[in-house]
Amino acid sequence: MTTLKIKDNSTVNKDEFSEVNSVTNKIADKTLVQLEKEGVFVFPELVKEANDITKDQMILQSVNENYRTSNVMGFLGYGKDRLVIESRFSREDEDFFFQYLLERVLNFPNILDLNTDANQENRLFSLLLFLFPYYLKVAMRKGEFKTYVHNKYNDGNVKGIIDIGRHIQKNIPFTGKVAYNQREFSYDNSLMEIIRHTIEYIKKKPYGNNLLRKVKDEVAAIVSITEHYEYYDRQKVVIENKKNPVRHAYYHEYRALQKLCIMILQHDKHQIGSGVRQIHGILFDGAWLWEEYINQLIGDVFYHPMNKGGKGAQRLFSTDENSKVGLIYPDFISRDDRNRIIADAKYKPIGNIGNRDYLQILAYMFRFDAKKGYYLYPEQGEIDKLTLMMNSGSTYEGNVKKRDDILIIKCGLRIPKNADSYESFVKKIQISEKVFLSSITS
Incomplete structure (x- = not known):
């Protein structure tokens, strides 16, 4: 079994993929939509929630003699070859940062050993199981599927x-x-039945009851609905759901949950490294994880509009007829309307923030009469803050000068580099979080 580990948002020579050619050939220059159709699970659901991940995005894009990766992290397998895409903000030998984002944002149990090849197959399956409570809770917000x-x-x-x-x-x-x-x-239909079968399957895992405790109300509702549940009907229920995917746009959350349940219940056929001649894996949008992580840290003092989820939409303009024009979704808008601040979460190094990033945040600041804007990014070095002051004047008149009343601040959250264990990493990054918060609120 051969494994290659690479970083997101990086350029890698094609020669380095020679030992995992089978998986590389299956994913190179394919969009996320194509990979989803072939069996890869993408989180969050494409287009619906993610701001930086799109259906046309590629995992590996050919650029001359290299492959370029994107914001996507995760695990892919085909036959006996495996490709692991780690966060570029993690150490070479340990991806503690990716694990920490999963734990904070999705409340994943801390049982992922991201450096043990022997656990690679179990790691993929564990990720699918840990996603189940999240998807169940999101889907059940629409009510029981009827x-x-x-x-x-x-x-x-x-x-x-x-x-x-x-x-x-x-x-x-x-x-x-x-x-x-x-x-x-x-309510007792094939979709509710496959959810019930997945619940019963997870219950038999050593950590199953603890995992389902997070969604105990939703689990109780599913159990009460599925009166015709029979363990021996599992295969029939899986086949029926594969033939009849949820198609109604209103219930797209149930479509994602349905796909997840099928993958969990068919794990024995589809686990990475099992020799199955079909591409399988799970991918996460790093930019989405970073933005939701930042929201957990600053959500008490900032509103958080959700872009493609359609929540908290703002408008740039109004017309004489009172119609609204120019839909926008700033990442964060401070709750203090007297000293408004706009913040933008960027899953990129400080040196890569510029050009169109500046124009976007300045437009948001102008719209909300904000005098201060923040870029919130992962910091690998020693920079805590970089303050940019808006210029006034023109080079034509030779009167360009900086203003001290309109500021854009690049504020980094330092990612620990020298942690010798995940527990040590957590302690160090919690210290970084306190420094980060004090920088924003001071």
Whole structure:
């Protein structure tokens, strides 16, 4: 079994992929949508929530003699070859930072050994299991999924279409019962059943009950709905869900949950390294994880509009007819309307923040009458802050000078580099978080 580890947002010579050619050939120059269709699980759901991840984004894009990676981190496998994409802000030998983001944002249990090849197959499967509570909670916010089902009855209260063949088989000589089929609008359907099967599957894992405790109300609702649950129907339920994916746009959260349940219940067929000749894996949008992590740190003092989720939308303009024009989603808007601050989370080094980044945040600051803007980014070096002051004047008149009333500040959260264990990394980054917060609020 061969494993290659690379970093996100980096350029790697194609020769380095020679030992994992089989997986490389399956993913190179393919978009995330194509990989999703082939069996790769992408988090968060494409287009719906992620700001920086798009359906046309590629995992490995050919650029002359190199492959260029993007904001995506995760694990991919094909046959006996594995490709691990780690965070560029982590050490060469340990991806503690990626693990910490997963733990903080998605509340993953701390049982991921991101450097042990022997646990690689289990690592992928654990990630799928740990995503289940998140997807279940998000889907259940829409309420229980209800759809039409076909039920078979054999009693005296005929309410549907008589099934003559079944009636002859069961009720001759006539006993007062009639066999009939009825189409009913029901919560107990194949989708709810596969969710129930996944719940029961997770319960049997050593950490299953602790994992499901986070969504105990949602689990209780699913259990109460699925009265027809039978363990021996699992394969039939999986097949039915594969044939009938959720298509209604309103229930797109259930579509993602349905796909996750199928992958979990078919783990024995699809685990990385098992020799299956199909690409499989799980990918995370690093920029989304970073933005949600920052929201956990500063959410008490900043609003957090959600871009493609459509929450907290703002408008740049109004017209004489009172219509709103120019939809925008600043990452963060301070709750203090007297001293408004705009903040932008950037999953990139300080030197890569510029050009269009500046124009965007300045437009947001102008819209909200903010005198101060922040770029919040992961810092690998020793820089704590870099303050940029807006210029006034023009080079044509020779009167360019800096202003001290409009500032853009690049504020980095220092990522520990010398932690010898994950526990040590957590302690060090918690210190970094306190310094980071004091920089913003001071």
